[in-house]
Amino acid sequence: MSETTAFPDVQARAAERKTPRGRTFSEHPLVQLTIVRFLETLREPEALFWIFAFPILLAGGLGIAFRNRPAEVLKIATVTPALTESLQREKLLSVQQLSRPSAEEALRTGKIALLAVPGANGAIVYRYDDTNPEGRTARMLADRAVQQAAGRVDPVLSSDVLMREPGSRYIDFLIPGLLGMNLMGSAIWGMGFTVVDMRRKKLLKRLVATPMPKQYFLLSYVFSRILMLVAEVGIVLGFGAWIFHVPVRGSLLSLALVCLLGSLTFSAMGLLLASRAKTIEAASGLMNAVMLPMWIASGVFFSAQRFPDVVQPIIKALPLTAAIDALRANMLQGAGLVQLSPQMGVLGAWLIFCFILALKLFRWR
């Protein structure tokens, strides 16, 4: 190849520069940045595992561990044949007759939930751990059986209607929680790690040395995030619906809006956390410090209501709490956007705060 054709001279270049030729869609810098961002994520097997496989493994494991089982038969023990006989009337109790020392031993090691022994004057003494729900249940069942065997007649007749429908089980509570946790993790990690890695490799500096419009760089993250989001949310929800019949009672559109707003908010947090850090270690320290409290407090695995009332306003103001509350309200109660507005407001406020601060603090090098 001759040099003159490879490198047109300065005047020809200047003339061409004045009338740049049109470019196709795929030649647009925003499209290219988004494609590159997306390819880089797809070519990172670890990231794919955390985004897609991990929440499914977690949901599957926890869903099985906490599945609703038929009421469990509680193991109890007695030391006399008479007591054993009267307690065997209760079908929810499995009664063993043991010698006193081995019964004591079984109670201490948790093999039985309750030990019934005869007391003075024909009375009965129940020995159990009252902090153990099984012990308390066994106490009630055993006492009812003993009293009825002795001739007690209940003054009011009662009967049971059983409810085991989807929407009120642990897995129904868990799936929106995992979805929220996944939104947070993939956005903060996806944004934080890649930006810090690019800064560490001086690739950010190299990019600002080109005519790349800086807003396109940020927008490319938003677009590739949305692309990933569709897959991420779809997989977790699809898994929940298919395996555990977890319902989505609200509109899919408002669910999508909650996911989008949540993901953007967490991306802005990721950008903020990555705005200055120069090493992966520094960045992951920051990200864990921000995410860990929310994993615990925001009601991913258990209700945030369990924390004391004093801290409830703080917990409610956390973005992950807002995201999960909104997801649960939509999926389980069928809440519309109007009912979700408090949570959307919290997310929006975090989004604006983090984004503006991140733009102020951000360093390209």
Next chain:
Amino acid sequence: MSAAISPAALRVTGLQKAYQDVVAVNGLDLEVRAGECFGLLGPNGAGKTTTVEICEGLTAPDSGEVELLGLHWNTDADQLRQRLGIQLQDTQLSEKLTVFETLRLFRSFFSQGPGAAEAIALVQLEEKKNSRVGNLSGGQKQRLALACALVGDPDFLFLDEPTTGLDPQARRQLWDLIEQFKSSGRTILLTTHYMDEAERLCERVAIMDNGKQIALGSPRELIASTCAEHMVAFSAGAKAHALDIAALRRIQGVRGVRSENGTVEMQVTELHLAVPALLAELTRQNIPLTELSTHSATLEDVFVSLTGRHLRDE
């Protein structure tokens, strides 16, 4: 050369930049003519990279002026970005992307220039077109970085230590490429601490030390003005301490003598007269010779005679 192009492609005046208490650039003036390859030389920490990054608009100077292609960073940044090709020191391009994807991305930022495939051909990476960047050798990565700088068809090319860390063969290959680009009217500003690189590629060089310019001229001029044509180096081994340096200075044709760690370096004008005279003098002083070498003076020798230090001392 067209008359419309200003004869000075880059003019830097009174440039000053300090980081905390370290003065990186201390009142630097530079002028790079359109169409030339200008070398900025100096040891690590001389302020080369800071100077270049100020010229590239990546770092703001504390004071001083930069005029590039007749434009200024504070008013014409967008236009300048389109017209510059930049290769930064140790940029690691994304390892997960292929050569082609990387260049397609960089090409999308510029309004004109060769296509990605064309740019790959320019730096002779056709065989690696679909390889991931992470699988390239050091020399191939540097050629890709060069292609990223060329993909906007720049009028002015900045190359910051383009061959640092490469093996000799990869360096020569890169030099061949840079020489090709010079012939198309582009201006190049190259920083290096390899003197042979500057001698091979640059029409003019400025030598920097401690944030200042200490010499300016063509490599030949600098060598001619600061030292003699030839360098003679010898080692006297264990008896080095007994050597009478003053006697060596009196030998005909010897212009200067430096002694360091038992090795003596002499600047010499007439090698054929000076070497026999040196051998006779050493015999007279009863000094055994353990090593003797001669070479034509280089920019390295210029630097040593200007600063008393070697370039690679860090």
